[in-house]
Amino acid sequence: MPKLVAPKPSAKADPKTRISIALAFIAALGLTTFAQGRGEAPGRAGGPPASARAIAPFDPTGYWVAIISEDWRWRMVTPAKGDVVSIPLSPEGLRVAEAWDPAKDEAAGEQCKAYGAPGLMRGPTRLHITWQDDNTLKIESDYGTQTRLLRFTGAGGATGATGASGASREGGASGASRAGGGSGASGAARTAGARTWQGVTTAQWTMAAGGGRGRGGARHGSIKSITSQLRPGYLRKNGVPYSDRAVFTEYWDLHTEANGDQYLVDTNLIEDPVYLQTPWITALHFKKEPDGSKWDPTPCDARF
Amino acid sequence: MKRTLFLVVGLFAFGAPASAQIELTGSYSPILYEDYIERGPGSDLGDFTGMPMTDEGRAKALLYTSNLPSTIERQCLAQAPWVLQYRPLGMRIWSEVDKDDKVIAWKIEGDYLRDTLTIWMDGRPEPSPNALSTAAGFSTGKWEGDTLTIHTTHVKTTWIRRGNGIPASDQTTYWVHITRHDDLLTVVTIQEDPFYLSEPHVVSRVFKFDPRANQGGRSICNTANEIPRLEDSGIVPHYLPGQNPEADFMTRTYNLPKEAALGYAESLYPEFRHKLKGTYTPPAACGRYCCGWIERQGLPGAAPGLSCNDGGLGELHPVVRSKQDGEGKPAPAKK
Numbered sequence: 001m002p003k004l005v006a007p008k009p010s011a012k013a014d015p016k017t018r019i020s021i022a023l024a025f026i027a028a029l030g031l032t033t034f035a036q037g038r039g040e041a042p043g044r045a046g047g048p049p050a051s052a053r054a055i056a057p058f059d060p061t062g063y064w065v066a067i068i069s070e071d072w073r074w075r076m077v078t079p080a081k082g083d084v085v086s087i088p089l090s091p092e093g094l095r096v097a098e099a100w101d102p103a104k105d106e107a108a109g110e111q112c113k114a115y116g117a118p119g120l121m122r123g124p125t126r127l128h129i130t131w132q133d134d135n136t137l138k139i140e141s142d143y144g145t146q147t148r149l150l151r152f153t154g155a156g157g158a159t160g161a162t163g164a165s166g167a168s169r170e171g172g173a174s175g176a177s178r179a180g181g182g183s184g185a186s187g188a189a190r191t192a193g194a195r196t197w198q199g200v201t202t203a204q205w206t207m208a209a210g211g212g213r214g215r216g217g218a219r220h221g222s223i224k225s226i227t228s229q230l231r232p233g234y235l236r237k238n239g240v241p242y243s244d245r246a247v248f249t250e251y252w253d254l255h256t257e258a259n260g261d262q263y264l265v266d267t268n269l270i271e272d273p274v275y276l277q278t279p280w281i282t283a284l285h286f287k288k289e290p291d292g293s294k295w296d297p298t299p300c301d302a303r304f
Numbered sequence: 305m306k307r308t309l310f311l312v313v314g315l316f317a318f319g320a321p322a323s324a325q326i327e328l329t330g331s332y333s334p335i336l337y338e339d340y341i342e343r344g345p346g347s348d349l350g351d352f353t354g355m356p357m358t359d360e361g362r363a364k365a366l367l368y369t370s371n372l373p374s375t376i377e378r379q380c381l382a383q384a385p386w387v388l389q390y391r392p393l394g395m396r397i398w399s400e401v402d403k404d405d406k407v408i409a410w411k412i413e414g415d416y417l418r419d420t421l422t423i424w425m426d427g428r429p430e431p432s433p434n435a436l437s438t439a440a441g442f443s444t445g446k447w448e449g450d451t452l453t454i455h456t457t458h459v460k461t462t463w464i465r466r467g468n469g470i471p472a473s474d475q476t477t478y479w480v481h482i483t484r485h486d487d488l489l490t491v492v493t494i495q496e497d498p499f500y501l502s503e504p505h506v507v508s509r510v511f512k513f514d515p516r517a518n519q520g521g522r523s524i525c526n527t528a529n530e531i532p533r534l535e536d537s538g539i540v541p542h543y544l545p546g547q548n549p550e551a552d553f554m555t556r557t558y559n560l561p562k563e564a565a566l567g568y569a570e571s572l573y574p575e576f577r578h579k580l581k582g583t584y585t586p587p588a589a590c591g592r593y594c595c596g597w598i599e600r601q602g603l604p605g606a607a608p609g610l611s612c613n614d615g616g617l618g619e620l621h622p623v624v625r626s627k628q629d630g631e632g633k634p635a636p637a638k639k
Contacts, residue, residue, distance in 0.1 A: 057449070067506050068572050070338045072353035073558060076571070077580060080558075083590035086340040124574040143574065206485075208449030220449020222485070238586070251485040253451065255492060258479070265481070265508050267490045281335045283490050283508035296575060304581055 051134030052152035057207060057221035058254040060137065063295065064127040064264050064286035071282075076124050078237040078304055087240055093275030100239025102302040112300035115144035116197040116233030118248045118270045121284055126295055127264075137203065137223075144300045150203040150225050195244055199230035206251075223252035235270065235280065243274035262288035326450045326484045328410065331519040332511035333394040341593050343392050346467040349550035352567030353560070355464070361471055361500030362567055366548045368469025371541035375534055380525035383418035384462035385441045386478055386493050389507050391415040391466065394519035402426075410445060410452065417523040423454050430457055437474045439525070454480040464495065464505065470567070473499040487513040502569045557592075559585055 068076050071086065084097050105113055115123070125143030132138040137150040193200075208220035227248040235242055250268040257263070264286040269279040336343050342351075352365060372378055388395050395414030399407045412421040418439035425445050435442075441459035445452050456478040464470040472495070481492040489511040494504045529535045543549075554565035561583060564571050 065573060068574075069354040069356075069506055070508070072564075072571075073560070076353075076564075076577065077560070077584050078586050080587040080590040080594075083594050085593050085595060086337050088337070124577055126574060208451075218448070220451070222450070222483070224485070251483075251488070251490070253481075253483050253490070255448075255451065255453070255481045257494065261504075263492065263494070263506065265483075265490060265492055267483075267485060267488060267508075267510055269488075280337055281488065281510050281512070282338050283492070283510050285492065285506055285508045287506075294575065304577075304584070 052137075052203070052205060053131050053134045055205060055207075057205065057219040060223070060252065060254065060264065061129050061131065063289040063292045064129065065289055065294070066123070066125050066127075066284065066286050068124055069285075071122070074236055075122050081238055083238060084236070084240050087235060087280055088277045089240065090275055090277050093241055093272075096241045096275065097239050102239075105302045111302040112144055112146070112197050113232075113239075113302070114234040114237045115141075115146050115300050116230055116242070117148055117199055117201070117227050118230070118242055118246065118268075119234050119236065120144065120146055120148075120198075121250075121266060121268065122235075122282070126289070127286060128292060128295065142295050142297045145297045146198060148198045148201060148227075150201045150223070152203045152205070154204060193229065195229050195231040197231050197233060199227045199248070201225050201227040222254075223250075225250045225252070241275050242270060242272045245274055246270055246272040264288070326452075328397045328452065328482065328484060328489075329399060331394060331396045331514050331517040332489050333514040333517050333519060334388070334392065334415075335510045335512055336392060338509065339390070342466050343390055345593065347465055348553055348557070349468050350548070350553040351468060351565060352470060353554065353565055354572060355470060355567035356501055356503045356505055356569035356572060357470065357567035358500055358502045361497075361502075363545060364471045364500070365469045365567070366551055367542045367545070368548075369541045369543055370467070371531065371534075372469065374530040375540060376527045376529065379527045379530075380418055380439070381461065381463050382466065383416050383439070383525050384464070384472060384476075385417070385421060385439075385443075385456055385459055386480065386495075387416050387462075387466075388412075388414035389491065389493055389509050394511060394514070394517055396519045413523050414519070418525045420523045421456075423452070430455075440523075441478075443480075448481075450483060452482040454478070454482070456480065464500075471500045472497050475499060484513075489513065557587075559587055 073079060074083070074086070081100050082098050084094060087093075089097065105111060113119075120141055120143070123141070123143045125141040128140040128142075130138050130140075132149065135152040137152070139148040139150065140146070141148075203223055203225040206222050206224050208222075227250075228246075230242070230244060230246050230248065232244050232246075233242055234240055248268065248270045250266050253265045253267070255263045255265065266284045266286070267281075268284070269281040270276070271279045334343070341347070349368070349370065350366075352362065357365065373382065391414075393415030395412055395417075398411050400409045400411060402408050408424070408426045410423040410425065412423070414421075421440050421443060423443040423445040428444065430444065431442055435458055437458045437460045439460060441456045443454050443456040445454045447453075459472075459474060459476050459478075461474045462472045462476070464472045476495060476497040478496075479494040481490075483490045483492075490508060491511060492506065492508045494506050495501065496504050533539065534541070551566070552562060554560045555562055558565075561580070564576070564580065564584075570576050
């Protein structure tokens with residue numbers, strides 16, 4: 001019969017116990033690291049959180065060109081007045097589209113109405129993307145010479161794959177639509193101020209599972225950005241409108257091909273309680289270019 | 305000690321990310337807010353806008369007539385792998401697992417697919433270049449973060465896009481990236497063809513998770529004689545080179561220059577606008593397929609209150625559905 005022996009009181013654990021404790025600690029550390037990858041931005045212990053640039057799972061910087069392989073007739077040239085196909089306009093949206101008058105826009109100094117963020121990204125443009133600072137991504141277009149700023153928020157501007165982004169938690173796109181004027185959008189977007197063609201954009205990195213673990217190997221993730229505070233503009237060059245209550249949500253992914261080609265894919269939806277019946281959802285793709293030799297700044301044009 | 309080791313190993317096993325980062329299983333509806341004409345009623349003949357075609361591809365496409373798919377030998381050419389990028393219905397995705405619950409393949413059944421796509425995840429090598437080409441081709445996949453990246457080879461000769469004869473050879477290959485953001489599924493296809501494409505043809509579409517959609521349908525192609533005079537006659541409907549009356553359809557209808565409409569790669573890039581500026585003028589009015597809503601205006605299911613020219617399926621006339629008439633009666637055709 002086995003003998004039950006009470007553990008000896010000892011200030012020093014026996015070797016097996018010490019190994020067990022050490023292994024359990026290592027396991028716990030592993031879990032913590034994993035959780036960090038899924039849910040929060042990795043930061044320096046005891047220090048400030050790492051910046052959005054520091055934790056970026058991919059490099060979005062460089063020159064990118066829109067490949068107009070979809071909706072060519074509506075993106076590369078200005079379609080006929082009243083051609084609103086593919087866009088789920090409300091009756092009021094249609095009424096406004098059918099009243100489009102580029103001469104009026106020119107007279108009002110609003111030649112850039114089709115170059116606000118939602119229209120701009122569908123335009124025949126090149127993008128030059130750089131980090132303006134550690135937490136701000138600058139996106140310049142040669143088409144209409146516009147500049148967008150994606151301001152990363154939260155600790156390092158990251159969120160886990162399964163978690164909602166900070167912006168979403170604070171109201172996000174649909175909340176902003178309901179509230180109107182971006183009042184339900186993220187903190188940055190709530191800031192009072194003049195509405196602009198490019199509005200106010202908050203962004204978050206969404207780390208893929210394993211992507212932010214810091215264990216070496218390839219890291220993966222995407223950017224989720226939300227833009228509000230937009231000045232009323234056009235979704236399409238022929239006067240298809242969005243209102244100042246529109247909220248523009250984008251998911252940015254990078255795909256690298258076996259031959260080295262890189263594509264930046266912008267899946268986006270625009271919600272507008274005034275002119276749209278449902279969110280207008282599309283995806284755009286940009287190909288990386290080796291340099292800026294084809295960069296061709298052109299001013300806003302209300303007609304072409 | 306052994307128990308502790310098991311515990312540690314177990315903790316790591318649960319803590320490590322699964323090899324499949326995102327659950328893709330489910331039905332997805334397409335969001336037809338891009339290229340609606342192509343994906344809804346079907347492409348116009350002679351509309352190769354947005355395509356990077358070789359001269360050979362363009363020449364072959366211009367031989368096409370809409371009777372060509374009525375020949376039995378060609379009735380399935382439209383049902384290419386990844387044709388769901390150009391179709392109005394959706395797809396269903398599911399996984400197949402081995403005895404250890406490890407995903408060995410993802411399966412996709414979708415609108416107008418000729419066969420279910422099988423995307424092997426078990427690391428098997430691609431077959432020999434001389435292996436049989438099949439309706440679904442041979443696909444392998446790997447996870448890159450939350451994106452499923454797929455390579456498809458060994459396909460049959462098909463058409464690209466929908467309904468206007470843009471050819472793809474059996475040497476076509478695809479790289480495909482499937483990424484899910486919340487309920488949205490972005491599918492990027494990068495198609496290469498050494499014969500008919502002068503550069504990769506890139507398309508990005510969005511689908512939406514729809515648990516009620518029951519998408520998928522049958523993945524099959526049935527053939528049948530559709531036009532008696534074609535039966536066993538050896539006739540192949542076609543236009544002779546240079547004689548396609550629709551070659552200038554886009555010019556006649558939308559004022560586009562031929563080099564814009566006929567699939568030259570340069571037309572895909574912003575600098576092409578320099579060639580258009582000063583020569584292109586928009587049509588005076590929208591004459592066909594103008595409405596923004598998916599449903600035809602004035603028909604059941606259409607968005608109420610819209611008045612736009614939905615044309616396209618017959619005589620071009622505005623259909624007015626106002627709050628006043630409430631019935632969606634078509635307005636008399638303008639003379």
